[in-house]
Amino acid sequence: MIRFLKFPGNLIHLKCIILFNAFICCYSLSAKAQTEHRLTGTVIDSLKDVVSGADVYIVADKDTLISTTNAHGRFVFSGFKADRISLLVMSVGFKPFTKSYQFKAGQINMDLDMIILELESNLLNEVVINGRDRPIRIKRDTIEYNAAFYQVSENDRVEDLLRQLPGIEVDEHGNATTMGKPLQKLRVNGEDFFTSNVKDFISQLPASVVDKVEIINDYGDEANFTGLKTGESQKMLNLVTKAGQNRGTFGNALISGGTNKRYGLQGNGNLWEGSKQIGFSSSSNNTNNEAGVNTAATAGVNYRDKLSSGITASAAYNYGYNKNISDQLNSTETVTTDGTILNKAQSSGNSADNTHNINFNVQSIANKSYFQASLGGSMAVKDRDGDILSKQTGLIRQDLHSQSGSNTKTPSLNGNFVWARSMDKPGRSMSAGVVVSSGINQVQDDLRNKLSYYNRQGQLVKDSIVNRFIDAENRTNLVTADFRYSEPLRSDHDSLVKRNIDFSYFFSMSKTRNSLYTKVDNSIGNSTVVDSLSSIYSSAFLFQRFAVNYRYQAERLNYSLGFTLQPSQLTGQYAGNEVKISHFELNLSPIVNLSYNLSNWDNLAFVYSGSSTAPDFYQLQPVPNITNLQNVIIGNPNLKSSFTHAGNLTYQHTDELTGSTLQLALNGSVVEDQVVSNVVLIKDTLNSLKQETHYENANGAYLVGSMYSYALPFARNKFNAELRGTFDYINMISYANNDLNTNRNINFSQSLKFRMNQRRLILTTSATYTYSSNRYSIELLKLRNIETWQFNWSGRAFLNKNFSLSADVSKKINSGYSLAVANPMLINLSLEKILFKNRQGTISLQAYDLLNQGNNLVRSISDNSITDSQYNQITRYFLVSFNYRLQNFGHKKTK
Secondary structure, eight states, X not given: OEEXXXXXXXXXXXXXXXXXXXXXXXXXXXXXXXXXXXXEEEEEETTSOBOTTOEEEEEETTEEEEEEOOTTSEEEEEEEOOSEEEEXXXXXXXXXXXXXXXXXXXXXXXXXXXXXXXBOOOOOSOEEEOSOOOSEEEETTEEEEEGGGSOOOTTOBHHHHHTTSTTEEEOTTOOEEETTEEEEEEEETTEEOTTOOHHHHHTTSBGGGEEEEEEEEEOOHHHHHHOOOOSOOEEEEEEEEOTTOSEEEEEEEEEEEESTTOEEEXXXXXXXXXXXXXXXXXXXXXXXXXXXXXXXXXXEEEEEEEEETTEEEEEEEEEEEEEEEEEEXXXXXXXXXXXXXXXXXXXXXXXXXXXXXXXEEEEEEOSSEEEEXXXXXXXXXXXXXXXXXXXXXXXXXXXXXXXXXEEEEEXXXXXXXXEEEEOSSTTOEEEEEXXXXXXXXXXXXXXXXXXXXXXXXXXXXXXXXXXXXXXXXXXEEEEEEEEEEEEEOOOOSOTTOEEEEEEEEEEEEEEEEEEEEEEEEOTTSOEEEOGGGOEEEEXXXXXXXXXXXXXXXXXXXXXXXXXXXXXXXXXXXXXXXXXXXXXXXXXXEEEEEEEEEEETTEEEEEEEEEEEEOOOHHHHOOXXXXXXXXXXEEOOTTOOOEEEEXXXXXXXXXXXXTOOEEEEEEEEEEEEXXXXXXXXXXXXXXXXXXXXXXXXXXXXXXXXXXXXXXXXXXXXXXXXXXXXXXXXXXXXXXXETTEEEEEEXXXXXXXXXXXXXXXXXXXXXXXXXXXXXXXETTSTTOOEEEEEEEEEEEEEEEOSSSEEEEEEEEEEEEESOSSOOOOOEEEEEXXXXXXXXXXXXXXXXXXXXXXXXXXXXXXXXXXTEEEEEEEOOOOOEEEEEEEEEEEEETTEEOO
């Protein structure tokens, strides 16, 4: 049973639809012409902000057509023949809009004046409705969650709401994912929101202002305007606010301090008036210590506003600083045809990064045209000092002591322009775009190495000191251009069906020039260039894609079928060799993009993509890279570009009453001419062995992966259970001493999660099992498997109106690592008190890792090597924090 103080939107909509259709059915007009018409319009509110997601209905002769407004408030109807139509527009929180329109003789297109919706403000006696809201709805490329169905406590942020939604994961750092893909873009009411940084703003916006949460498969603004949706989509989060809550001021100030010299400072403020957005942020802290000890500082400012009707401009600047002091322990096992090389390395490093990013953007969306232009630049400077002691045993017995100093500068500049136009003929459109970018990567390294050689009996044979100065510069220029054209085909009597033939062309040209100078001090202290370790190398990659496809759009079924022709040419030339290297490739691949809504709660989708990739410049450069003397890297200028075939099949189901969801995904890929490493063993001047990494093209790499998630809320979402799992089979290929080596890698994970949402108590428990197996073809008898069990328990209890207690406990059980394995139990506690009459201030006492057992253990796999890594951490400390939130939405204080 649900109670309302206003007429609920669903009831108003139902009544309006009944009355609207009853009124239309009272008379019938025969079509006076057989011309197909096109109707477009924009829906805004009384404050001139667009209204996205509004339901739009027209009655044209005997047909009733349905649409919704897009992110820019636009709707389009085409293919109907009636000269007189009746229009109904409805959105939750607004009064319905109805009006009739008449096409003139010979008129094909009609673009309506701005449709202005007024807020619904009739306060009535309490109405009781027996029934239930629909918690989830599937709409083509969108999954929509009804926020009212989920439990929102006082002071909850949007990230707290997202954690309750089936199929969405938000980790302890605020990173949100769905179906294994990150949410990469944020919009509010269909408009870009400040910097569109999902992580930052879901932790700031209060959950109480949200009416609906939408997860959208986004293909970009250009695709939304033209309807030409191709390739892989990104996951976008769109928050639909409650009526009147699309403006306000919000921000917070945080200060904290604790043991082990831990501290944190943060401040941000945002002014939001619909399309006008002004924000600033700054922070400084040293509490994020997952890998080493970090000190970070950030600052940023952004601005967005409408210059005029349909034209929006934005500008943003961000600065970041990070200092890292780390101690790392690596254990690497390399398998070869001659034996196994074991490497234990201890390293310490001190680095400082400074990054600057600036961006300007202008966007215009008119009735029949769209354009977007942007200009951006960045500058990053990194200084690093390192000390590494590496001990090799097994097939090669060596010690390496390396001290290094490095300075890196990477300035870059980029710009793009996109234009699109919708023609007079309904469904006909074209678009074009250009992207230009230029970047420089300058590196100066001072390498001081001491190599110690041992014989088979472990006796020291000789020490060798090798000092080098490396000055490298890589310049890359990129130009891309694309053109798309869509021609509508004659439609049948079903005006809801659209058919198009799409043509597209894509062009990409990248040029790279790399100079590498290796110097050594001579006996009198002067630096001289080592010619054998220096080179000037240039390469160019030209890629084109011609595509044609048939596109079908209906109420439930949407698909594109066609093919692409992708010629590519890779050329290269290096100093000392007048012969120019050139490789031409021609690939043909299909276009398959299908989305089928079996019902309002079931969606099946499949996407195939094919793409070419050029080798990196360091894979092409034909001179030795001696950064690591125990594994010298030498590029291959004869490499060809690789081509990847990838497919993804997904199924999503939701129960309209309970809100339970089932999500399934199956993906796979095959790579032709993949660039792989060839690790060879050669004899050095002391008749010992050393590793050299070369590169070759090879076939045989493929991946098959799957994931599933089943979430079941019950007791009106006060409880929620979720079962989630993944399985990946990866066939990795490489060479070892010129022999093909395959690594059959199996990854499996299974997780069970349970959450309880009560007004005064929130509990979450989970158990996760992960398994990873690696089997090399050149050493079949030895498996390298790791298994991990992880158990988590977290809870928050509201002791009274002002106090809350939170706890987070996790236990991890590891096995199979080559390093000493710890099975830590981490316990974190927090006590929080709400301050002030407006309840916008909090003070908290936090205790992290009470048992001081924190450690991280990471396994990485590269070709024929497996590396286990562990970093130093400061995990046990106590922190006192004061936080004040400023939030005023809809001109009313929001708790």
